[in-house]
Structures are given as C-alpha cells and as structure tokens.
Amino acid sequence: MSIEQRLQELGITLPPVAVPAAAYVPFVRTGNLVFLSGHIAKRHGQVWTGQLGRDMDTAQGKDAARAVAIDLLGTLAAAAGGLDKVVRIVKVMSLVNSTPDYTEHHLVTNGCSELLGQVFGDVGVHARSAFGVAQLPLGSCVEIELIAEVQA
Numbered sequence: 641m642s643i644e645q646r647l648q649e650l651g652i653t654l655p656p657v658a659v660p661a662a663a664y665v666p667f668v669r670t671g672n673l674v675f676l677s678g679h680i681a682k683r684h685g686q687v688w689t690g691q692l693g694r695d696m697d698t699a700q701g702k703d704a705a706r707a708v709a710i711d712l713l714g715t716l717a718a719a720a721g722g723l724d725k726v727v728r729i730v731k732v733m734s735l736v737n738s739t740p741d742y743t744e745h746h747l748v749t750n751g752c753s754e755l756l757g758q759v760f761g762d763v764g765v766h767a768r769s770a771f772g773v774a775q776l777p778l779g780s781c782v783e784i785e786l787i788a789e790v791q792a
Contacts (some may be wrong), residue, residue, distance in 0.1 A: 643723040646759050647713075654714040661777065667719040672727070674719045674788045678735070679711045680780035689779040692772075693742030696781055701736060701744075705751030708784045712752070713759065720790040729756050729766040731787040737780060738772040745770040752784050 647654065657666050660677070667676045681688035681704035688704050690696040696704075717723045734749035736742075749770040756764035776783050 643726075643759060647723075650755075650758060652710055652713075652759075654717055655711055657715050657718045658711065666715050669719055669790075672789050672792055673730070674716065674790050676712055676715050676719065676786040676788070678783045678785040679708050679715065680777060681705070681708050681782040682711065683707060687778045687780050688782070690781040691737050691739060692744070692748060692781065693739035698744045698747050701748035701781060702751035704782045705734065705748050705784065706755050707751075708782055709752040709755040712784060712786050716786065716788055720788070723759070725791040726760065726763060727789040727791060729760060729764045729786065729788050732756070732766050732768045733785050734768070734770040735773050735776060735783045736770065737774075737776045737782065740772075742772055745772045748782060749784070 660666060664677055667674055692701045713723065716726065720726055732752060734752060736745040736748050738745065749768065753768060
C-alpha cells in the first residue's frame with residue numbers, strides 16, 4: 641500500500657507548510673537528512689493551548705501530538721519532494737507543556753509516534769525524546785520536531 645493510500649485510509653489530508661512565526665525556516669536539508677523545525681499543536685486552525693496536568697489530560701495531549709504529526713508530515717512531504725521518498729524517520733523530540741508533577745509525557749508523545757508508524761510502517765519506527773516544559777510558544781500544549789532520512 642502506498643503512503644498516499646495509507647493517508648486516505650486514515651482520513652488525513654496533508655496541510656501546506658506553515659509560515660514560521662519567528663526567525664527560522666520550516667526545515668533544513670543537509671545531504672540525505674531533513675531536520676524539521678518544531679511544530680506546535682493546532683486544532684481547527686488555531687493554536688491548541690493548554691497545560692497537561694492542569695486543564696488537559698493525557699488522552700487530549702495524545703490527540704494534540706497526533707495533530708502535530710499531521711502538520712509535520714505536510715512539511716516533510718514538501719522537504720523531501722513527497723512522502724514516498726522518506727527512507728526512515730530517524731528521531732522525534734517532543735516538548736509537552738505540563739505541570740511540575742505531570743509524568744506522562746511519553747504517553748502524550750505516542751500520539752505522534754503511533755501515527756508515524758501507521759503511515760510509514762517499519763520506516764516510521766524512530767528514536768525519541770519526550771520532555772515536560774513549563775511553557776511553549778503561544779501557550780501551545782505540545783511542540784514536536786523531527787529528523788528524517790530521505791532519498792537523494
């Protein structure tokens with residue numbers, strides 16, 4: 641099954657590359673590696689705000705991380721010239737806006753990791769870090785960046 645067919649089965653339409661909100665670019669390609677800048681969670685086209693452990697639970701955070709993954713896929717498609725050119729998802733780093741006593745950052749981040757696995761299969765299995773932070777840009781609940789290997 642092609643990547644496009646998997647996306648259709650999952651009901652996913654890739655968004656266009658978002659315009660950066662500060663002094664950076666959405667991605668940098670060097671050799672066969674693509675580094676995607678952090679993407680913040682959005683819902684209905686707006687920043688998905690909230691703090692895990694205060695006004696959001698783990699299930700909501702996981703949904704937000706999945707939404708970030710969809711945005712990352714849109715940027716990755718543009719950077720690679722199509723998702724079919726992705727050789728491997730190498731690394732995901734997730735930042736979760738959370739209270740000091742919240743400890744389920746890894747479960748929130750699964751929302752992104754599981755979607756990458758559904759879309760890419762074994763190619764989507766990646767190394768990962770998940771951190772809790774006191775705040776994220778614009779009050780976003782989750783921010784995720786990604787590194788991928790792509791065809792030359």
